[in-house]
Amino acid sequence: MTADQLSLTFAALADPTRRALLELLSVRDMAVTELAAPFDISLPAISKHLKVLARAGLIEQGREAQVRPCQLKAEPLKAAADWVGIYRQHWDESFDRLDDYLKELQAKPAGRERKH
Amino acid sequence: MTADQLSLTFAALADPTRRALLELLSVRDMAVTELAAPFDISLPAISKHLKVLARAGLIEQGREAQVRPCQLKAEPLKAAADWVGIYRQHWDESFDRLDDYLKELQAKPAGRERKH
DNA sequence: TTAGTATTTAACCATACGGTTAAGTAACAC
DNA sequence: GTGTTACTTAACCGTATGGTTAAATACTAA
Numbered sequence: 406m407t408a409d410q411l412s413l414t415f416a417a418l419a420d421p422t423r424r425a426l427l428e429l430l431s432v433r434d435m436a437v438t439e440l441a442a443p444f445d446i447s448l449p450a451i452s453k454h455l456k457v458l459a460r461a462g463l464i465e466q467g468r469e470a471q472v473r474p475c476q477l478k479a480e481p482l483k484a485a486a487d488w489v490g491i492y493r494q495h496w497d498e499s500f501d502r503l504d505d506y507l508k509e510l511q512a513k514p515a516g517r518e519r520k521h
Numbered sequence: 522m523t524a525d526q527l528s529l530t531f532a533a534l535a536d537p538t539r540r541a542l543l544e545l546l547s548v549r550d551m552a553v554t555e556l557a558a559p560f561d562i563s564l565p566a567i568s569k570h571l572k573v574l575a576r577a578g579l580i581e582q583g584r585e586a587q588v589r590p591c592q593l594k595a596e597p598l599k600a601a602a603d604w605v606g607i608y609r610q611h612w613d614e615s616f617d618r619l620d621d622y623l624k625e626l627q628a629k630p631a632g633r634e635r636k637h
Numbered sequence: 638t639t640a641g642t643a644t645t646t647a648a649c650c651a652t653a654c655g656g657t658t659a660a661g662t663a664a665c666a667c
Numbered sequence: 668g669t670g671t672t673a674c675t676t677a678a679c680c681g682t683a684t685g686g687t688t689a690a691a692t693a694c695t696a697a
Contacts (some may be wrong), residue, residue, distance in 0.1 A: 412535050419532035420655085421525060424604070431611060437674060450656055452675060457654090471664050471673045479611035486605045488540070493602070495547060495595035536685085553644060566686055568645060573684090587643040587694050 410462070411488060414481045417461035422446070423454050430464060430477040437473055526578070527604060530597045533577035538562070539570050546580060546593040553589055 408416070417423055422444060429440055441451040455475060458464045462481045466473045524532070533539055538560060545556055557567040571591060574580045578597045582589045 409537060411540070412537055415531050416535035418605075419528050419535055421528055422655090424527070427608075431608065438672090446655085447657065448674070449658085449676080453655075456675090468663090471671095473674065477608075477611060479608040482605050482608045483612040486602065486609070489534075489598050489602045489605065492543075492547060492593075492595040492598045495593060496599040538685090554642090562685085563687065564644070565646080565688085569685070572645090584693090587641095589644065 410481060411484055413461040414463070414485045417457050417463055418485070420454065420457075422451075423458055426451075426454060426458065427463060427477060430475055431479075434474045434476045437475065440475060526597060527600055529577040530579070530601045533573050533579055534601070536570065536573075538567075539574055542567075542570060542574065543579060543593060546591055547595075550590045550592045553591065556591060 418427075425443070426440055429435060429443075437451060437455065438448070440455070441448050444451060455464060455466070459466065463478055464475050465478050466475050468474075534543075541559070542556055545551060545559075553567060553571065554564070556571070557564050560567060571580060571582070575582065579594055580591050581594055582591050584590075
């Protein structure tokens with residue numbers, strides 16, 4: 406318990422059912438029963454998985470009548486991606502892509518130029 | 522058990538001690554005692570963490586006399602980064618960077634031009 | 638052979654995880 | 668009110684996790 410955010414995020418991602426739930430939610434917001442449909446496990450099991458995802462800040466649940474629609478909140482994934490990204494140079498034997506990446510970062514440092 | 526590779530990888534990353542071990546190994550190969558030095562936990566505890574990392578394919582241990590040097594193997598992190606990367610568009614409210622990223626991918630599709 | 642260094646394995650403990658079924662709660666529909 | 672739908676919570680179970688200490692292993696050094 407009292408785990409740091411990054412540990413919570415990675416722990417949440419360490420289960421294939423939870424990853425699949427996030428994939429469903431990346432398409433659109435969904436109710437719990439709707440989310441549970443593709444899986445062979447009980448609704449309470451799904452409810453528990455959603456709780457883990459919520460604790461990690463990866464989803465938020467609203468309320469509309471009896472339905473509790475779930476929404477993806479991907480922000481914590483950014484920190485996870487950043488942490489893993491540090492090792493890019495290690496898995497990419499050639500450093501070409503790191504080079505490119507660094508160049509890209511320097512090319513557009515912070516400012517967000519308009520596009521579409 | 523018999524968890525898929527991605528689950529093993531994320532589970533291995535879900536502990537701050539193990540992430541710190543990987544960070545140490547990203548600098549250079551290290552022996553177990555050497556790796557354990559910065560931590561307040563027992564050597565067997567470190568040994569267990571290393572076993573988890575090894576099972577996830579994130580390290581390999583050799584042997585030199587009594588010493589068992591550990592080496593970082595970052596390949597599994599690539600798959601993790603790829604999975605998380607799918608959500609880039611979701612955490613980046615503006616889609617600018619996705620645009621850039623897609624453009625970048627189209628600009629240099631596969632070929633790996635020399636550099637340094 | 639004996640001793641020392643480096644590391645793992647064994648045995649144990651408490652807590653967390655992923656699942657179950659059964660019971661509880663919340664909002665609508667009649 | 669009663670019932671129905673959509674969940675969540677409670678209680679339980681087996682296994683995994685993260686830690687401990689103590690014993691075993693593997694190799695080097697004397």
